Amino acid sequence: MGLEIFNKLLYYVGKKKLKAVFKMAEIKNAKDVLANNWNGELPVDLEKICEEYGIKIIYENLEPLEKEHKGEKISGVMLISDKNNKFIVVNQNDVDTRQRFTIAHELGHYFLHMNGHEDKNRSIVSFRGRSNKMEREANIFAAELLMPAEEVKRIYNSTPFPVAFYLAEIFDVSEIAMGIRLKEMGLGYRG
Numbered sequence: 001m002g003l004e005i006f007n008k009l010l011y012y013v014g015k016k017k018l019k020a021v022f023k024m025a026e027i028k029n030a031k032d033v034l035a036n037n038w039n040g041e042l043p044v045d046l047e048k049i050c051e052e053y054g055i056k057i058i059y060e061n062l063e064p065l066e067k068e069h070k071g072e073k074i075s076g077v078m079l080i081s082d083k084n085n086k087f088i089v090v091n092q093n094d095v096d097t098r099q100r101f102t103i104a105h106e107l108g109h110y111f112l113h114m115n116g117h118e119d120k121n122r123s124i125v126s127f128r129g130r131s132n133k134m135e136r137e138a139n140i141f142a143a144e145l146l147m148p149a150e151e152v153k154r155i156y157n158s159t160p161f162p163v164a165f166y167l168a169e170i171f172d173v174s175e176i177a178m179g180i181r182l183k184e185m186g187l188g189y190r191g
Protein backbone atom coordinates (compact mmCIF):
# COMPACT_ATOMS: atom_id res chain seq x y z
CA MET A 1 0.00 0.00 0.00
CA GLY A 2 1.68 3.11 -1.21
CA LEU A 3 2.08 6.44 0.45
CA GLU A 4 -0.08 7.93 -2.28
CA ILE A 5 -2.95 5.72 -1.18
CA PHE A 6 -2.39 6.63 2.46
CA ASN A 7 -2.36 10.28 1.58
CA LYS A 8 -5.51 9.88 -0.46
CA LEU A 9 -7.21 8.15 2.48
CA LEU A 10 -6.06 10.89 4.81
CA TYR A 11 -7.40 13.43 2.34
CA TYR A 12 -10.77 11.73 2.45
CA VAL A 13 -10.66 11.63 6.25
CA GLY A 14 -9.94 15.32 6.25
CA LYS A 15 -12.84 15.95 3.93
CA LYS A 16 -15.12 13.67 5.97
CA LYS A 17 -15.85 11.72 2.84
CA LEU A 18 -14.52 8.46 4.14
CA LYS A 19 -17.94 6.97 4.78
CA ALA A 20 -18.70 7.24 1.09
CA VAL A 21 -15.43 5.50 0.29
CA PHE A 22 -15.92 2.60 2.68
CA LYS A 23 -18.38 0.07 1.44
CA MET A 24 -20.34 -2.48 3.40
CA ALA A 25 -19.67 -5.43 1.04
CA GLU A 26 -15.91 -5.38 1.65
CA ILE A 27 -16.38 -5.10 5.40
CA LYS A 28 -18.97 -7.88 5.53
CA ASN A 29 -16.70 -10.13 3.50
CA ALA A 30 -13.77 -9.59 5.88
CA LYS A 31 -16.02 -10.13 8.89
CA ASP A 32 -17.19 -13.46 7.40
CA VAL A 33 -13.60 -14.63 6.84
CA LEU A 34 -12.76 -13.74 10.47
CA ALA A 35 -15.89 -15.43 11.81
CA ASN A 36 -14.95 -18.68 10.06
CA ASN A 37 -11.18 -18.74 10.53
CA TRP A 38 -10.09 -16.66 13.51
CA ASN A 39 -9.84 -17.65 17.18
CA GLY A 40 -10.05 -14.06 18.41
CA GLU A 41 -6.36 -13.76 19.28
CA LEU A 42 -4.37 -10.73 18.18
CA PRO A 43 -2.62 -10.17 15.94
CA VAL A 44 -4.88 -11.89 13.41
CA ASP A 45 -3.15 -15.03 12.09
CA LEU A 46 -3.05 -14.46 8.32
CA GLU A 47 -0.99 -17.57 7.62
CA LYS A 48 -3.73 -19.72 9.13
CA ILE A 49 -6.42 -17.98 7.08
CA CYS A 50 -4.42 -18.56 3.88
CA GLU A 51 -3.91 -22.19 4.84
CA GLU A 52 -7.66 -22.67 5.37
CA TYR A 53 -8.31 -21.53 1.81
CA GLY A 54 -5.40 -23.45 0.29
CA ILE A 55 -3.49 -20.28 -0.54
CA LYS A 56 0.30 -20.55 -0.46
CA ILE A 57 2.29 -17.45 0.53
CA ILE A 58 5.51 -16.87 -1.40
CA TYR A 59 8.00 -14.18 -0.39
CA GLU A 60 9.83 -12.97 -3.47
CA ASN A 61 12.16 -10.34 -4.76
CA LEU A 62 9.79 -8.57 -7.15
CA GLU A 63 12.41 -6.31 -8.75
CA PRO A 64 12.41 -8.25 -12.06
CA LEU A 65 8.61 -7.90 -12.24
CA GLU A 66 8.88 -4.20 -11.36
CA LYS A 67 11.41 -3.77 -14.16
CA GLU A 68 8.92 -5.29 -16.57
CA HIS A 69 6.51 -2.56 -15.49
CA LYS A 70 8.85 0.39 -16.00
CA GLY A 71 10.08 0.26 -12.41
CA GLU A 72 6.63 0.82 -10.90
CA LYS A 73 6.64 -0.49 -7.31
CA ILE A 74 4.67 -3.68 -6.69
CA SER A 75 3.52 -4.81 -3.22
CA GLY A 76 2.24 -8.23 -4.18
CA VAL A 77 0.34 -10.46 -6.58
CA MET A 78 -2.74 -12.66 -6.14
CA LEU A 79 -2.33 -15.57 -8.51
CA ILE A 80 -4.44 -18.58 -9.43
CA SER A 81 -2.62 -21.02 -11.71
CA ASP A 82 -4.19 -22.94 -14.58
CA LYS A 83 -4.20 -25.98 -12.27
CA ASN A 84 -6.22 -23.92 -9.78
CA ASN A 85 -3.36 -23.54 -7.28
CA LYS A 86 -3.60 -20.31 -5.34
CA PHE A 87 -0.65 -18.12 -4.42
CA ILE A 88 -0.06 -14.80 -2.76
CA VAL A 89 3.30 -13.41 -3.85
CA VAL A 90 4.66 -10.83 -1.38
CA ASN A 91 7.44 -8.32 -2.02
CA GLN A 92 10.15 -9.55 0.37
CA ASN A 93 11.93 -6.20 0.20
CA ASP A 94 9.11 -4.48 2.10
CA VAL A 95 9.11 -4.14 5.90
CA ASP A 96 7.21 -6.82 7.85
CA THR A 97 4.10 -4.78 8.62
CA ARG A 98 3.77 -3.81 4.97
CA GLN A 99 4.18 -7.45 3.92
CA ARG A 100 1.39 -8.31 6.33
CA PHE A 101 -0.85 -5.63 4.90
CA THR A 102 -0.07 -6.97 1.42
CA ILE A 103 -1.18 -10.49 2.37
CA ALA A 104 -4.46 -9.12 3.76
CA HIS A 105 -4.88 -6.91 0.68
CA GLU A 106 -4.29 -9.84 -1.72
CA LEU A 107 -6.81 -11.90 0.27
CA GLY A 108 -9.17 -9.02 -0.42
CA HIS A 109 -8.59 -9.44 -4.16
CA TYR A 110 -9.18 -13.17 -3.80
CA PHE A 111 -12.50 -12.88 -1.97
CA LEU A 112 -13.81 -9.75 -3.68
CA HIS A 113 -12.50 -10.07 -7.21
CA MET A 114 -11.68 -13.71 -7.87
CA ASN A 115 -13.46 -16.19 -5.65
CA GLY A 116 -16.28 -18.08 -7.27
CA HIS A 117 -15.44 -16.83 -10.74
CA GLU A 118 -13.59 -19.94 -11.90
CA ASP A 119 -10.64 -17.65 -12.21
CA LYS A 120 -8.00 -20.15 -13.23
CA ASN A 121 -4.82 -18.83 -14.76
CA ARG A 122 -5.41 -15.32 -13.57
CA SER A 123 -3.42 -12.82 -11.57
CA ILE A 124 -4.04 -9.43 -10.01
CA VAL A 125 -0.92 -7.31 -9.53
CA SER A 126 -0.99 -4.71 -6.76
CA PHE A 127 0.94 -1.63 -7.82
CA ARG A 128 1.85 0.50 -4.85
CA GLY A 129 0.96 3.87 -6.27
CA ARG A 130 -2.31 2.98 -7.95
CA SER A 131 -5.68 3.65 -6.38
CA ASN A 132 -8.42 2.33 -8.63
CA LYS A 133 -11.72 0.86 -7.41
CA MET A 134 -10.38 -2.67 -6.98
CA GLU A 135 -7.34 -1.46 -5.06
CA ARG A 136 -9.49 0.61 -2.73
CA GLU A 137 -11.86 -2.30 -2.13
CA ALA A 138 -8.94 -4.61 -1.31
CA ASN A 139 -7.58 -2.01 1.14
CA ILE A 140 -10.94 -1.70 2.91
CA PHE A 141 -11.07 -5.48 3.22
CA ALA A 142 -7.48 -5.59 4.52
CA ALA A 143 -8.08 -2.91 7.17
CA GLU A 144 -11.11 -4.77 8.54
CA LEU A 145 -9.28 -8.11 8.47
CA LEU A 146 -6.17 -6.84 10.28
CA MET A 147 -7.89 -4.32 12.55
CA PRO A 148 -11.43 -5.61 13.22
CA ALA A 149 -13.48 -2.58 14.26
CA GLU A 150 -14.85 -4.18 17.43
CA GLU A 151 -11.37 -5.22 18.61
CA VAL A 152 -9.93 -1.79 17.89
CA LYS A 153 -12.74 -0.22 19.93
CA ARG A 154 -12.32 -2.69 22.78
CA ILE A 155 -8.56 -2.20 23.09
CA TYR A 156 -8.81 1.53 22.52
CA ASN A 157 -11.28 1.79 25.40
CA SER A 158 -9.16 -0.39 27.70
CA THR A 159 -5.97 1.63 27.39
CA PRO A 160 -5.44 4.90 29.22
CA PHE A 161 -2.92 5.95 26.57
CA PRO A 162 -4.43 5.86 23.08
CA VAL A 163 -1.13 6.04 21.25
CA ALA A 164 -1.12 4.87 17.63
CA PHE A 165 2.15 2.93 17.80
CA TYR A 166 1.04 1.01 20.89
CA LEU A 167 -2.17 -0.11 19.18
CA ALA A 168 -0.24 -0.78 15.96
CA GLU A 169 1.99 -3.22 17.84
CA ILE A 170 -0.96 -5.19 19.20
CA PHE A 171 -2.46 -5.59 15.73
CA ASP A 172 0.95 -5.97 14.03
CA VAL A 173 0.29 -3.21 11.52
CA SER A 174 2.19 -0.05 10.68
CA GLU A 175 1.62 3.02 12.81
CA ILE A 176 0.30 4.88 9.80
CA ALA A 177 -2.24 2.14 8.99
CA MET A 178 -3.45 2.20 12.60
CA GLY A 179 -3.64 5.99 12.52
CA ILE A 180 -5.86 5.85 9.44
CA ARG A 181 -8.03 3.20 11.08
CA LEU A 182 -8.49 5.22 14.30
CA LYS A 183 -9.26 8.38 12.39
CA GLU A 184 -11.74 6.57 10.17
CA MET A 185 -13.47 5.20 13.29
CA GLY A 186 -13.61 8.67 14.79
CA LEU A 187 -11.25 7.77 17.66
CA GLY A 188 -8.79 10.43 18.76
CA TYR A 189 -5.20 9.36 19.32
CA ARG A 190 -1.69 10.54 19.88
CA GLY A 191 0.88 9.74 17.19
Ligand SMILES: [Zn+2]
Nearest residue numbers: 125126135138
Ligand atom coordinates in the same frame (compact mmCIF):
# COMPACT_ATOMS: atom_id res chain seq x y z
ZN1 LIG B 1 -4.19 -4.75 -5.08
